[in-house]
Amino acid sequence: MIPTPDISHLKKSDYEHVYEPAEDTFLLLDALEQDMEQLREIQPLVCLEIGSGSGCVSAFITKILGPSSTLFLCTDINRFAADATRATGKQNKVPLEPVLASLASPLSSRLRRAVDILLFNPPYVPTIPDEADDAQTGAGIQGSWAGGNGGMQITDTFLQTVERLLSTKGRFYLVAVKDNDIPGIRARMLGDYGLKSEITLHRRAGREHLFVLMFHR
Amino acid sequence: MVRLITHNLLACHVKGCTSNNFPLAFKDVQIELREAEMNPDFLRGFLPKIDWNALVGAARELGDTSLPAETPEMIDEEFLQTLHHVLLEIHVEEGTMTCPNCAHVYPISNGIPNMLLAEHEIG
Ligand SMILES: C[S@@+](CC[C@H](N)C(=O)[O-])C[C@H]1O[C@@H](n2cnc3c(N)ncnc32)[C@H](O)[C@@H]1O
Numbered sequence: 001m002i003p004t005p006d007i008s009h010l011k012k013s014d015y016e017h018v019y020e021p022a023e024d025t026f027l028l029l030d031a032l033e034q035d036m037e038q039l040r041e042i043q044p045l046v047c048l049e050i051g052s053g054s055g056c057v058s059a060f061i062t063k064i065l066g067p068s069s070t071l072f073l074c075t076d077i078n079r080f081a082a083d084a085t086r087a088t089g090k091q092n093k094v095p096l097e098p099v100l101a102s103l104a105s106p107l108s109s110r111l112r113r114a115v116d117i118l119l120f121n122p123p124y125v126p127t128i129p130d131e132a133d134d135a136q137t138g139a140g141i142q143g144s145w146a147g148g149n150g151g152m153q154i155t156d157t158f159l160q161t162v163e164r165l166l167s168t169k170g171r172f173y174l175v176a177v178k179d180n181d182i183p184g185i186r187a188r189m190l191g192d193y194g195l196k197s198e199i200t201l202h203r204r205a206g207r208e209h210l211f212v213l214m215f216h217r
Numbered sequence: 218m219v220r221l222i223t224h225n226l227l228a229c230h231v232k233g234c235t236s237n238n239f240p241l242a243f244k245d246v247q248i249e250l251r252e253a254e255m256n257p258d259f260l261r262g263f264l265p266k267i268d269w270n271a272l273v274g275a276a277r278e279l280g281d282t283s284l285p286a287e288t289p290e291m292i293d294e295e296f297l298q299t300l301h302h303v304l305l306e307i308h309v310e311e312g313t314m315t316c317p318n319c320a321h322v323y324p325i326s327n328g329i330p331n332m333l334l335a336e337h338e339i340g
Contacts, residue, residue: 068256
């Protein structure tokens, strides 16, 4: 069992600005733990988490892979999230590298086909498009969940860059909910980019039916 | 933690700024040195991903001239030690990074590079 990262340094007041690890976060952790052996086998050099929030997921995968064998990059649009990710790295003595950025924008030209593990637990809740736009511009806590049309506005933008980022042995783990139209996402990724996928885990949590999808070449 | 390994992967992404937009130039930096566990396999694996000129230049900007101008043919223990230190142990905590092409300035604060752009700058 890989221990859940220590996030006791984050307080209630931090979670006014930063997404508090919840069922979706823990489902992603479980999916990574389930694939632990395969993840180690590909000897990843670069791991990139989009939307790292508290930093809990990246800190967890660092424990799976070891702190010195991989570069752990994290982006988020929310500056409190980037600070929290840095603090979580410190707290768990793992070298997380937070960058304030939208998706992988400033990294994508240099990381062409170079990312071995790509992670994204995105803002997936369906909202009116304006709400998602405002949340992206505001870069506050609303940006953790406001997903626009079908909850896919932010995810869809990112999906367009995944194929360019993934290394030949790369794996992309994405959290999604039923409302996001999972068969549709998988069909588009296969049809448009030739990326295959599997549903590695799913779970009902209250009203949400959560999934972890894994894409690869 | 803007370490040189991360700096070597960051390019300017302002709308229309697509050539000569890398490497970003450091200015007014405050640095901290922190020891990190050395992993020779990681360094050997990562070496082909490094833009060597960018790394040598960035290290010089931070006052470190220990790297050879070109990657040596023989990757020995001593070279890996040097590379490890430059890539992973120098942390830029405060300062700025400027695009060599469009002169956009990206601030670094509390060790975190702010690569966010205003809406009209997004491509
Ligand atoms: C559901 S939360 C997940 C946080 C954390 N990874 C976890 O699993 O607990 C979504 C995160 O994505 C971030 N985010 C939203 N839009 C983003 C964008 N365009 N680029 C990068 N991060 C974004 C939010 O700020 C938030 O931290």
